[in-house]
Amino acid sequence: xxxxxxxxxxxxxxxxxxxxxxxxxxxxxxxxxxxxxxxxxxxxxxxxxxxxxxxxxxxxxxxxxxxxxxxxxxxxxxxxxxxxxxxxxxxxxxxxxxxxxxxxxxxxxxxxxxxxxxxxxxxxxxxxxxxxxxxxxxxxxxxxxxxxxxxxxxxxxxxxxxxxxxxxxxxxxxxxxxxxxxxxxxxxxxxxxxxxxxxxxxxxxxxxxxxxxxxxxxxxxxxxxxxxxxxxxxxxxxxxxxxxxxxxxxxxxxxxxxxxxxxxxxxxxxxxxxxxxxxxx
Numbered sequence: 301x302x303x304x305x306x307x308x309x310x311x312x313x314x315x316x317x318x319x320x321x322x323x324x325x326x327x328x329x330x331x332x333x334x335x336x337x338x339x340x341x342x343x344x345x346x347x348x349x350x351x352x353x354x355x356x357x358x359x360x361x362x363x364x365x366x367x368x369x370x371x372x373x374x375x376x377x378x379x380x381x382x383x384x385x386x387x388x389x390x391x392x393x394x395x396x397x398x399x400x401x402x403x404x405x406x407x408x409x410x411x412x413x414x415x416x417x418x419x420x421x422x423x424x425x426x427x428x429x430x431x432x433x434x435x436x437x438x439x440x441x442x443x444x445x446x447x448x449x450x451x452x453x454x455x456x457x458x459x460x461x462x463x464x465x466x467x468x469x470x471x472x473x474x475x476x477x478x479x480x481x482x483x484x485x486x487x488x489x490x491x492x493x494x495x496x497x498x499x500x501x502x503x504x505x506x507x508x509x510x511x512x513x514x515x516x517x518x519x520x521x522x523x524x525x526x527x528x529x530x531x532x533x534x535x536x537x538x539x540x541x542x543x544x545x546x547x548x549x550x551x552x553x554x555x556x557x558x559x560x561x562x563x564x565x566x567x568x569x570x571x572x573x574x575x576x577x578x579x580x581x
Contacts, residue, residue: 317346380410413523555576
């Protein structure tokens with residue numbers, strides 16, 4: 301394992317490298333995502349877990365509102381240059397998938413494959429309504445009651461008064477029935493010690509991601525694209541929303557994991573590894 305960091309606009313972006321094989325630039329958090337990926341995947345791919353600014357110590361100068369989508373794309377390009385990588389598989393999970401896609405759009409010569417895991421179709425108001433409708437229609441009564449219990453134990457007013465790290469931690473945990481197929485387990489260990497820059501996180505998720513239309517980016521990306529989705533992922537748009545893109549994107553492969561929520565690489569690692577590696581070959 302190799303660790304390091306690069307400096308961007310006063311922000312220290314960490315990275316962690318594990319495994320052997322083709323280089324994978326895994327966008328998101330160098331602390332969080334290594335906990336989610338199987339050892340077998342590490343035996344087949346060289347995974348470079350890269351911090352986005354939302355998961356890095358804040359710069360002394362602040363300036364979250366100056367960050368753009370292109371800023372985040374250029375952070376990835378700076379890391380690729382720093383490590384001397386030629387072509388990479390770019391991978392992103394959840395909201396980070398948007399940045400992986402935007403990177404592939406801007407730097408096609410640097411990307412061999414694009415892997416998007418658990419992305420939402422977009423962050424529009426229409427998509428948010430689709431997510432809620434998906435949950436109301438398809439979630440079990442037990443799952444709905446579990447979510448209600450979580451929010452009663454940790455209501456919005458309590459979340460609002462917490463420090464950024466703790467706010468992210470508690471908000472993530474109270475959404476367990478939406479995030480995970482098996483919502484009875486405790487997933488706190490996955491995000492313990494993960495630093496969150498609250499101001500930057502809010503700016504990226506609430507402003508920047510609403511500017512991105514993945515359907516446009518998908519049509520412009522020339523590399524093969526693989527999207528892995530959980531059938532019972534209730535924090536993003538349902539798998540059916542992506543189907544309309546198949547006729548327009550000949551390089552697009554959709555893989556849906558049935559008994560799975562938002563994180564197929566952790567929830568169904570054997571299935572995830574098999575389908576992803578077969579596709580890469």
